[in-house]
Amino acid sequence: MKTEVYNMVDASIFSNVLTWQVAKLRRFQQFFTLVFVTSPDNKESATDLLTSQLRDSDIMFRFPDGQPDIILMVNTGEGEAEVFIERLARTEEVRSYPLAAAVLEIRNGNTSWKEVVKVGLDAVEHAVQIEGHTTCVKDRTFRILSKQQIRVSIIDEEPVVTMVLQKLMERLTSVQLEVDIRIFHDGYTFLESDWYKTAHTHFVIMNDVLPKKNGLDILYALRQRPNTQKYHIVMMTKRKSESEMLYAYENGVDEYILKPFNPRLFEAKIKKMLTRIYHE
């Protein structure tokens, strides 16, 4: 039993929190879900019930005057929000009043809080009109990703390698994804450039052995930077030693690829990494 409800807050700060959350989404790709819940017959009891069903990481904004309450679920997708609705549905035996909910997964960083509230209220209104004791409407207006821009640095001494990798990476460009690629032939030029000092999601694909500064030097430099999680580092190597592989993983590479490798497999791995960043 909860002794203190710390995650129920006043609705007056909702617009600020939502704007902040959308900014975080833009910067760190941290998506979230909003659940609008109302009970036209018994708003007070419904609010108490919601409070008891909240997860510790959720925040509920309590709105006055019969407006739906809004629950913010950070790093949560539509699927997990549905589990919450199922939990609410299981309380039907102990309550006499109906509940109507709208689920909005937010992945688009170019949206405003006013738009979100408008769509959410329309959706919950729609849910109220549906027959049933616990009704739910999912609105996917904001689930579509805004166009993302990622940066890719390909660092290898051999021009044939950089050209093949460039072609593979260019294939990732789509309506949703803009890929900005730059080639480097040694580690020093990369580290001296300002290219990697931006807030973009940044893929660094590099050989372990490079002229001037080698791959490990770049790895240390990138992993010491603030906000290092934006770098997704793929290291390519000819060395098959397990201890070298372990060392590279321990020092922060995300993928360690042994040469010679299949270009299509490489492409698939990068796509998988992108999916993890933008869709999980």
Add this chain to the structure above:
Amino acid sequence: MNRILLLLMLAIVLLFLVLLFLFLLLIFYRLRQVKRKKTIQNYIERYQEKWISYLVDDELSPEQLKPANAVEMEAVDELFFRLRYHFDSEELTKKINDYASEYMESYYLKQLTHRNPSIRINVLYKIYLYDLTFLHDAIIKQLEKKVHSKEEYLVLCKIVAKNFQTDFAPYYINPKIPLGEFDYKRLLVELDKSQIELLAEDFDDLPDLLKFTILDIVGANHYLDWLPLMHHCLDSPIQELRIRALKNIALLEVADAYSVYEKFASSTVWEERLMAAKIFAFSPQEQAEAVLNRLITDSSYAVRLQAAKSMKSLKNGQQALDSVITNSSDAFAVDLAEEMLGKE
């Protein structure tokens, strides 16, 4: 006197002219080589994008990249090398094969039969790297020849084993050049399990060094289903084969015929006793303790040490070693047991 002086000067001038000629010839060859390299580099820089489009993207047909002359073939070969060194896929191999068989067969054949051994070795390594299967007959023909360097023979064997799964066995079993154990290791480490099985079909008829290497590869790769062959080798009159079999049974770590191994614990050959001590590290406690208690008092230090190590790795290893410290009258065994337990 003057005549001799004149002849001497004439000889000096002649020598100088010969040296000058040789010097100019060297410069000419060097310049030609530099020019050739530059042409190759220019070709690569100019066409590498098109080549990548053909090999990786399927965007061009090979006809559009037909080589115009021998230098362009050399450049294409260099490009193949740079690509295959870093990338590997069935698609890439097939495209390189298709192109090379269509336009560069004579280029590779000429190098394959070149009188300069280093050119032959270089092209063999490339054939191995690119998997040029269309050169099968030429490779077999080269293998049938009597004059080879060992290095050349080994690469030829590796090519046959890599590209033609089953044709390789006769060249491994009856090599045209005497091969050492290290040479066999270089060859066998590239084979897959089915190829090793093919090679070992008539195991007893194989050269001894090949038998030893097969056993070592089986142990290193943990091919557990080869245990019966290992047991078969234990009955061999060849001492080294028995030792290798015991060593690799220990590596498999699933030995099950402990009564068979136990007799090696009493062998007159210390290496066999050593390997038996290794094997008993993986046997049930009661069986192991009796044998290892005996081996820890062995006349050979290596056997005693191994017995102590095996004893330590048993489930109740510490108790077994404590028991040696308390009950054994052999001061060396007590020393080793204490050493294993980290006691002074």
